[in-house]
Amino acid sequence: MRKVRRKFADAAALSITSLLDILTILLVFLIKNISMESQKISAPQNMLLPTTITNQELIDNGLTVLVKVFPDKVLIGTDNINAGTLTQLVSDATSREIIFNYMKNEANQISLLNSRKGTNYQPCMLIQADKSIPCQYITQLVKIGAGATFANIYFSTLQDENWLRQSAQQAR
Secondary structure, eight states, X not given: OOOOOOOOOOOOOOOOHHHHHHHHHHHHHHHHHOOGGGGSOOOOTTOOOOOOOOHHHXXXXXXXXXXXXXXXXXXXXXXXXXXXXXXXXXXXXXXXXXXXXXXXXXXXXXXXXHHHHTOOOOOEEEEEEOTTSOHHHHHHHHHHHHHTTOSEEEEEOOSOTTHHHHHHHHHO
């Protein structure tokens, strides 16, 4: 003879009201107790994350040497001293030497200013360039700045894409 198991009665429908209550309580608890401090990025030891500062703040403190890179010329310093063209920057060692000497002199003056004031600021180099300038020219300027003991090299970005055309019109 064959044994047949009897069929269990269907379970009554479960009410999810209590489950929703528990999930709501858990959600409120988690939202209340989450710490936003733990969400911050923690940098590894000896790593400094980049900061943002305006160009004018860098220039006004007197510790920054400005380098403006145009498609047809390179201007250095706040006095806009012409340092030649981009091709001269890459191909002419004399042009690079002039820029290096200027940068080294400025870095030394900044160091003297720091020693007089008793501060410990590092000389900064600020490079302003249009996005159309090839990277090899910017790299050459970074090499010159690093060789001239600039500890901080900043790159300036402009929000206005027509700045070059507007500066040319203002110069006329």
